[in-house]
Amino acid sequence: MWNNNSLAGQRVLVTAGASGIGLEIVRRFSAAGARVFVCDVQPASLEQLARELPDVGRCIADVSKEEDVARLFDAVDRELGGLDVLVNNAGVAGPTGGVETLSLADWEHTLAVNVTGQFLCVRLAVPRLRKGRNPSIVNLSSAAGHLGMPGRSPYSASKWAVVGFTKTLALELGKDGIRVNAILPGAVDGPRIRAVISAKAEALGKPLEEVARDYTAQSALGRMVTATDIANMVLFASSDLAASVTGQELVVDGHTQALS
Numbered sequence: 001m002w003n004n005n006s007l008a009g010q011r012v013l014v015t016a017g018a019s020g021i022g023l024e025i026v027r028r029f030s031a032a033g034a035r036v037f038v039c040d041v042q043p044a045s046l047e048q049l050a051r052e053l054p055d056v057g058r059c060i061a062d063v064s065k066e067e068d069v070a071r072l073f074d075a076v077d078r079e080l081g082g083l084d085v086l087v088n089n090a091g092v093a094g095p096t097g098g099v100e101t102l103s104l105a106d107w108e109h110t111l112a113v114n115v116t117g118q119f120l121c122v123r124l125a126v127p128r129l130r131k132g133r134n135p136s137i138v139n140l141s142s143a144a145g146h147l148g149m150p151g152r153s154p155y156s157a158s159k160w161a162v163v164g165f166t167k168t169l170a171l172e173l174g175k176d177g178i179r180v181n182a183i184l185p186g187a188v189d190g191p192r193i194r195a196v197i198s199a200k201a202e203a204l205g206k207p208l209e210e211v212a213r214d215y216t217a218q219s220a221l222g223r224m225v226t227a228t229d230i231a232n233m234v235l236f237a238s239s240d241l242a243a244s245v246t247g248q249e250l251v252v253d254g255h256t257q258a259l260s
């Protein structure tokens with residue numbers, strides 16, 4: 001269990017926090033005594049979150065839309081009265097296929113959510129974080145943000161962009177005491193990765209089990225990681241245990257050597 005109390009009372013915004021890895025991050029921050037606000041695009045998942053964690057503030061917002069993000073930060077101001085931690089978790093898997101088969105619309109949508117979404121949130125978060133306590137930003141990248149990933153070029157390009165954005169922000173904001181780190185998860189066991197594996201199996205005409213085996217074979221630990229593993233790293237990066245950690249690629253992938 002988490003026994004560092006530096007997150008108690010911290011005001012935390014988690015984008016796309018209603019399901020998947022984001023939800024686990026929200027659970028862990030709440031258990032550590034933080035005050036958490038969440039946005040998502042799925043009303044049903046937000047309602048489920050309200051039943052599980054009624055104290056967590058929430059609103060519908062698509063991070064790739066400037067007007068939604070402005071509305072989100074108005075809600076954060078109202079409900080939290082400021083901000084200490086921004087977790088840029090929202091990200092889509094994007095299309096699967098060889099580069100010549102991909103549409104411009106799919107490329108643009110992947111970049112819009114995964115990169116522009118982080119920019120829009122950071123732009124409004126920074127003036128608030130400057131007034132925060134142990135302020136930091138955590139950006140979700142991916143193992144595909146430091147390795148190539150055949151068949152997933154828009155996703156990989158977007159997650160490399162997140163790393164460049166993170167390192168630049170760390171340099172710009174260090175003088176204000178704002179730390180900025182990227183988390184690079186390997187394949188996280190859950191519904192999203194199962195959908196990605198089945199899309200890949202279909203694109204390659206291979207059996208599902210074979211593609212799934214390839215995914216785990218590339219990690220030194222021989223298995224996928226969990227959403228809790230990722231949430232643990234997010235909490236560490238946001239806490240005073242990481243007071244001197246900024247501009248880093250925090251890789252949580254069981255030492256994955258390649259992505260198939």
Ligand SMILES: NC(=O)c1ccc[n+]([C@@H]2O[C@H](COP(=O)([O-])OP(=O)(O)OC[C@H]3O[C@@H](n4cnc5c(N)ncnc54)[C@H](O)[C@@H]3O)[C@@H](O)[C@H]2O)c1
Nearest residue numbers: 016019020021041042062063090091140142185187188192
């Ligand atoms: N799952 C993995 O294996 C994996 C691996 C590496 C990195 N990541 C990254 O971790 C983050 C979370 O991944 P996940 O697997 O939990 O995702 P997911 O696909 O399970 O989606 C989580 C939530 O994101 C919300 N969402 C989607 N588009 C949104 C938007 N435009 N604005 C706001 N919310 C939106 C969805 O409604 C959903 O509730 C992403 O940035 C992803 O790229 C995931």
